[in-house]
Amino acid sequence: MENNRSSQKRKLKNDIVLAVVIVVIAMAGLLLFNFLKTPGDFVSVKIDGVEKYRYSLSENVDTVIYTGKDNKQENRIVIKDGKASVVSATCPDKICVGHREISMVNESIVCLPHKVVVEIVSADSGAKEPDLVV
Amino acid sequence: MKSKTKKIAILGVLTSVALVLSYLEAIIPPIYSAVPGIKVGLPNIVIILVLYRFGFKQAISVSLMRVFIVALLFGNAMTLAYSLSGAILSLLAMVLFRRIDKFSQVGVSIIGGVMHNLGQVLVAIVLLHSTLIGYYMLILTFTGTLAGVVVGIAGSLLIRRLEKLKM
Known part of the structure; x- marks a missing residue:
């Protein structure tokens, strides 16, 4: 050997x-x-990659996002005590509902079946356009 | 001549064993679905065996053959990009660690597992334009190290048992 x-x-x-x-x-x-990690200021809700709604993390929000054909797909988003979470959804996998609540910049909850992304952004980020492709 | 034929035949058999292990790994449910990419890396047992019993050229051929056949049978261009990058990085690291001869099969397997994860995460960063995936990599490093230990022990047992396979 x-x-x-x-x-x-x-x-x-x-x-x-x-x-x-x-x-x-x-x-x-x-x-x-x-x-x-830094605490975020806003909750940005993107549908199919485009920002559709923006809420402040400091306010209390309980809203349902409707997407898809005839707006039949639902994701209920709750913002409470500076934290955002998806509390219920009609998507098949329910991964977004199982995700823990988010509050730090760049944290996100993704619902792939509904193409909904809930993302925490900072105050200075603005409603950014996607980066140009060079 | 006879020994060359035998070598080719054995390498062919080992490639198909690696393929079966890839399939097996694909059908067992993910360990923790929130972090995709956690797996044991069963095919690497075969790659380690080939690396020690035949050499690095043979290990590279078997590994690349496995990646391409898996992509043809079960995957697509996207999965090919992920597994190719993972396999190449992992192989290069393992060959290097085998060469410097400072680690056992377990150490070689650990670096292989971690580098496999790194290769896939790099492709994910390029494809998804998000550096946040780097966070995944750190979590994958723990599981990759653990998987490397398991694969390394299995590989070293196999190498010892298959003494006759020495070419």
């Missing part, structure tokens, strides 16, 4: 060091992400 016992042991040690280093880097990254 090419490998003797001591080199096996050394390699095993290196494996553990590698795993620990990777996990530590990922943890540092997650901490950095949380550190960079």
Whole structure:
């Protein structure tokens, strides 16, 4: 055999060091992400990629967004205590309803079947047009 | 000549084993559907075996064959872009780690798993124009490391059991 016992042991040690280093880097990254998070100011509701509604996070809102043919698709959005969530929806997968509430800039709840995106934006972002394609 | 034919035949068999493992992984339900991309990476067991028993050229051929056949059978151009980028990055890292000979099969498999995730996330960032996906990558790093350990142990067991496969 090419490998003797001591080199096996050394390699095993290196494996553990590698795993620990990777996990530590990922943890540092997650901490950095949380550190960079800033509270948002507005809730932007996009339908099919276009912003249709915008609410302030400081007000209390309970509204139903109608989309699709004959406006039969529903997503009920509730904003309360500076946090936004989708409390009920008629979509088949209900992933948007299961999503935790959002309040930080760039956090979003996506309802793929209804093409509805609920996104938290900051005050200075404005009603941005999509970036130009160069 | 005889040994070359045998080699080709065995590599063909191993490629189909990798394909079956890909299929198996595709039909088992996702572990946590809110973060897509979490999987064990069963085909990598075969890639590790080929990498250690045959060499890096053979490992690259088997891996690329697997990616293209999977895309033809079950996927489309989009899934091909994701899996190709993941497979290439993961292979390059594994070949490098095998070469420097400082890690066991488990270490090689860990770097392979993490790099596979990284490759896919990079494609997602390019395709979806969102750097927020970087957050997913960090979560995937934990599961990728764990998956790498599992695959690495399975791979090293297989390498030891299939002693006769040495070419």
